[in-house]
Amino acid sequence: MEKILDVKELRTNFYTDEGVVKAVDGLSYHINKGECVGLVGESGCGKSVSAMSILRLIPYPLGVIEGGEILFKGEDLLEVSEERIREVRGDRISMIFQEPSTSLNPVLSIQRQLTETLELHRGMKSKEAKAESVRLLDVVGIPDAERRVKDYPHQFSGGMQQRIMIAIALSCNPDVIIADEPTTALDVTVQAQILELIAEMRERLGTAVLIITHNLGVVARYVERLNVMYAGSLVETGPTDEIYANPKHPYTIGLLRSVPRLDQPRTEVTEVIEGMPPNLAHLPAGCRFAERCSFVMDQCREEKPVLAEVSEGHFRACFYDADKLI
Amino acid sequence: MTQINSFERKLVNMAEQHNKLVEVENLVTYFPIYSGLLQQKTGDVKAVDDISFFVRRGETLGLVGESGCGKTTTGRSILKLEEPTSGNVIFEGKNLIEMEGEPLRKMRAHMQPIFQDPFASLNPRMNVGNIIGEPLFVHNLAKGKELRERVEDLLNMVGLAPQMAERYPHEFSGGQRQRIGIARALSASPSFIVCDEAVSALDVSIQGQIIKLLIKLREKLGLTYLFISHDLSVVRHISDRVAVMYLGKIVEITTSDQLYKNPQHPYTISLLSAVPIPDPKVDRTRKRIVLKGDIPSPINPPSGCPFHTRCQMAVEECKTTKQELRGVDAEHWVACHRV
Numbered sequence: 001m002e003k004i005l006d007v008k009e010l011r012t013n014f015y016t017d018e019g020v021v022k023a024v025d026g027l028s029y030h031i032n033k034g035e036c037v038g039l040v041g042e043s044g045c046g047k048s049v050s051a052m053s054i055l056r057l058i059p060y061p062l063g064v065i066e067g068g069e070i071l072f073k074g075e076d077l078l079e080v081s082e083e084r085i086r087e088v089r090g091d092r093i094s095m096i097f098q099e100p101s102t103s104l105n106p107v108l109s110i111q112r113q114l115t116e117t118l119e120l121h122r123g124m125k126s127k128e129a130k131a132e133s134v135r136l137l138d139v140v141g142i143p144d145a146e147r148r149v150k151d152y153p154h155q156f157s158g159g160m161q162q163r164i165m166i167a168i169a170l171s172c173n174p175d176v177i178i179a180d181e182p183t184t185a186l187d188v189t190v191q192a193q194i195l196e197l198i199a200e201m202r203e204r205l206g207t208a209v210l211i212i213t214h215n216l217g218v219v220a221r222y223v224e225r226l227n228v229m230y231a232g233s234l235v236e237t238g239p240t241d242e243i244y245a246n247p248k249h250p251y252t253i254g255l256l257r258s259v260p261r262l263d264q265p266r267t268e269v270t271e272v273i274e275g276m277p278p279n280l281a282h283l284p285a286g287c288r289f290a291e292r293c294s295f296v297m298d299q300c301r302e303e304k305p306v307l308a309e310v311s312e313g314h315f316r317a318c319f320y321d322a323d324k325l326i
Numbered sequence: 327m328t329q330i331n332s333f334e335r336k337l338v339n340m341a342e343q344h345n346k347l348v349e350v351e352n353l354v355t356y357f358p359i360y361s362g363l364l365q366q367k368t369g370d371v372k373a374v375d376d377i378s379f380f381v382r383r384g385e386t387l388g389l390v391g392e393s394g395c396g397k398t399t400t401g402r403s404i405l406k407l408e409e410p411t412s413g414n415v416i417f418e419g420k421n422l423i424e425m426e427g428e429p430l431r432k433m434r435a436h437m438q439p440i441f442q443d444p445f446a447s448l449n450p451r452m453n454v455g456n457i458i459g460e461p462l463f464v465h466n467l468a469k470g471k472e473l474r475e476r477v478e479d480l481l482n483m484v485g486l487a488p489q490m491a492e493r494y495p496h497e498f499s500g501g502q503r504q505r506i507g508i509a510r511a512l513s514a515s516p517s518f519i520v521c522d523e524a525v526s527a528l529d530v531s532i533q534g535q536i537i538k539l540l541i542k543l544r545e546k547l548g549l550t551y552l553f554i555s556h557d558l559s560v561v562r563h564i565s566d567r568v569a570v571m572y573l574g575k576i577v578e579i580t581t582s583d584q585l586y587k588n589p590q591h592p593y594t595i596s597l598l599s600a601v602p603i604p605d606p607k608v609d610r611t612r613k614r615i616v617l618k619g620d621i622p623s624p625i626n627p628p629s630g631c632p633f634h635t636r637c638q639m640a641v642e643e644c645k646t647t648k649q650e651l652r653g654v655d656a657e658h659w660v661a662c663h664r665v
Contacts, residue, residue: 042529157620187392187556189617192600196616214530217559217602221609240606256604258534260563262586263603272534276499 003071004208005054005093005176006030010068012046012053015061019281023049023063025232028307031176036202036209038219038240040255041229044277047212050229051178055089073175091121094169096198098181100161104153110137110164111149114171121172136167140197159190163197170201177202180212195222216255220244225313228252231278231288234307238314248325249316250293287318295320346416347518347550348381348404353413355396355403359625372624373399375574376413378651381518386544386551388565388582390558390597394621396574397554401520404552405437406430417518435465438511442523444503448495454481454506455491461514480509484539501532508539512547520552525560537564558601562586567657570594573624573632576651580658590660592637631662639664 012024024046031037041047052058053065054077070077072093077085097103105113114133118124124132130149137145140163153161162182169177179198183191199222202209211219219226219240226243228236228251236249247253254273260266275292278284284291287300299319307315310322356370373396381387391397402408404415406422415422417437425433438461441447448457459477462468468476478488484505495503504524511519521540525533541564543549555561561568562582569579570593578591589595596615603609617636622628628635634644641663649661 042531159620188558188597188600189392190620192602192614192616196614215602216530216604217609220602220604220606244605245607255530258531259604260537260559261603261605262559262562262598262601263605263608266563266582272538273531274535276501276532 001032001035003030004033004035004073005210006069006071007050007054008069008071010050010053010070011066012049012058012063013066014063016281021280022232022283023280024053025283027068027229027233029227029234029237031208031210033175034202034206034208035225036199036211036223038223038226039210039212039229040214040216040219040226042214042277044280045229046232046280047229048180051095051180051210051212054178055093055095056085057089087121090117090174091172092174093176093178094172094174096162096165096169096177096179096182099185100158100165101153101185103165104161106153109150109152110156113164114149114168117168117171132171133167136171137164139170140164140167140201142167157190158186159193162186162190162194166194166197166201170205170207173205174207176208176210178210178212181214182211183218184213184215191218198222216244216259228255231283232280233288234315234317235289236314236316237307238311238316242311242314246311246314248310248314248322249289249318250295250320250325251289252316253325254292295325345382346380347383347385347418348552349414349416350380350400350404351378351414351416353377353400353403353415354411355399355408356411369625372574372627374403374410375624375627377571377574377576379569379576379579381550381552383517384544384548384550385567386553386565388561388568389552389554389571390556390561390568391571392556392597392621394624395571396624397556397571398522400571401439401522401552401554405434405439405520407439432465435461435467435514436516437518437520438514438516440504440507440511440519440521440524443527444500444507445495445527447507448503448510450495453492453494454498457495457506458491458509458513461510465514467514476513477509480513483512483543484509485535499532500528501535504528504532504536505539508536508543512543515547517548518550518552520554522554523556524553526555526557533560540564558597570597573621573627575632575661577633577662578658578660579651580654580660584658588658590654590658590665591633591662592639593633 008028010024010027014021014023027050039047054070058065065078111133114136115129118129118132134145134149137149142148142163183194211223213219223240226240227234230251236252247256257271258273273292278288286302287305290296290300305317305319307317309315353374354376355374356372358367359369361368389397399408403410455477458480459473462473462476477491481488481490486505525536553564565582567581568585569576572593578594589598596617599615619636622635630646631644631649634640643663651659651661652665653659654665
């Protein structure tokens with residue numbers, strides 16, 4: 001399968017008063033053409049920073065992409081000129097952010113925000129772009145698009161705003177859409193609407209989608225492959241069904257067990273992961289999960305495990321015997 | 327013979343009455359809207375619109391619904407942090423709505439809130455010891471050495487080190503702050519706690535820890551919770567019974583097990599179907615009922631059943647007739663024409 005986006009050994013640091021925060025530390029993953037991939041992790045694990053790094057949206061000089069490669073159709077986005085990355089942003093790779101209310105410009109009409117991308121990237125004339133903006137709103141299911149396109153963001157509900165964000169992201173028919181927590185700010189019933197919409201758009205346009213989320217439930221149904229991230233790098237990656245059925249990293253196992261499930265009988269107390277994620281400015285030597293892991297061995301505290309294949313396409317970074325976990 | 331029977335019935339009634347720690351009767355909380363040059367009242371946000379329920383002693387009642395459905399206002403009205411427009415809240419046999427001043431202030435020691443956002447609900451200028459000790463001080467329950475010891479006990483109880491009393495909120499992570507919030511709520515030894523989205527702002531692994539802590543404390547201290555959240559999986563997990571709210575009204579109330587096995591109200595059914603299950607094999611087989619549109623405005627809620635504008639089973643009757651909660655069985659009440 002053709003890799004459309006290949007992130008290799010990405011490292012992004014933030015230079016703060018507290019020291020060097022290694023937000024992304026040796027992260028590697030890829031997305032195939034037209035594929036839907038999930039990136040799961042808790043807040044502060046570096047999942048959003050890694051997405052921002054792909055489009056070089058890290059605030060310099062506070063944050064610096066220190067190393068690695070981001071190959072988009074074979075072209076390293078970290079090496080290309082500022083002009084070239086601007087061509088890619090919003091055109092070939094677009095983003096949907098978590099909070100639609102803060103990502104839309106409150107003083108511009110929806111139409112202006114849609115036509116901006118169309119005029120910039122597709123070279124459309126004003127009239128043509130306006131017609132296209134109405135069509136796009138219609139596609140993402142905003143009723144009465146012709147009239148509503150003139151409205152401003154605050155006149156829409158959260159779910160509707162997220163639909164507008166999706167319309168903007170889709171406007172140039174990109175190869176990859178990065179959706180960073182697209183449903184976190186939304187209610188469950190609206191969340192279902194938005195996820196269905198993203199899935200439908202992906203099917204119709206053949207766009208590859210990267211869904212970044214902290215919620216293991218959200219991605220279960222939609223993604224083909226899953227990447228689990230902890231403290232700056234991947235701990236487990238593989239086909240979705242395989243990871244949910246046979247998680248092989250103690251962190252993934254803990255994460256799956258600590259969420260109560262609607263379809264299972266209520267158990268007395270859920271098993272939980274004790275402790276907190278490590279401070280990214282003072283990372284421990286060895287495995288980053290060692291402090292919280294119930295299978296920890298001496299080796300884990302000295303040496304950092306690397307991803308190794310446990311079954312076809314299923315990799316994990318752990319020293320403990322894969323068959324003896326659980 | 328009949329006399330004995332009626333006497334027995336009276337005893338049963340009394341026992342049942344004693345069993346109820348909190349009873350909410352026809353609670354209504356409206357927020358007036360003022361507009362225009364003269365700032366005249368032009369309408370109401372009908373946040374809570376005539377709801378009744380009770381919480382038994384030692385029980386956890388879950389309250390779920392989407393944002394804007396009035397679940398938080400319900401919790402705040404019960405604690406009288408919000409002045410209800412009408413209705414009664416009976417706590418330990420006393421009507422809180424009629425209370426004010428000193429008796430109300432004293433009553434507050436028995437009912438405490440835990441808030442959603444641990445970053446906004448702790449005073450950044452007070453150290454943890456003072457935050458946790460404040461209710462003890464305010465209610466004159468302890469002072470000096472005794473107060474310090476009690477604070478240390480509380481910190482231990484919520485899984486924090488006693489030395490942390492000297493530190494300030496900004497030095498703590500979200501999960502630790504929520505533990506501080508819990509310790510503060512517990513400090514005056516209340517019997518009733520309103521947890522308003524107490525775990526929603528936390529990460530998955532930390533959320534699990536706090537749920538576990540809340541369950542442990544409930545068992546240890548015999549607490550009664552009103553657990554308000556938008557997360558159905560969490561609510562069902564922690565609660566004995568669950569009430570589902572939509573646009574200021576309770577549409578269904580039942581036991582946690584029945585809620586998943588046998589939901590009756592179309593809104594509950596669609597809400598349950600929208601909750602993703604973290605298992606692709608199971609989740610893909612579930613039929614998802616995607617509701618159309620958004621929640622109508624609580625300023626001008628639909629006539630009749632508030633859900634009829636989005637309901638797939640709505641009939642003509644739903645547009646005009648208000649639905650009262652009707653019993654499917656003793657523990658299961660639904661407000662729908664189909665029941």
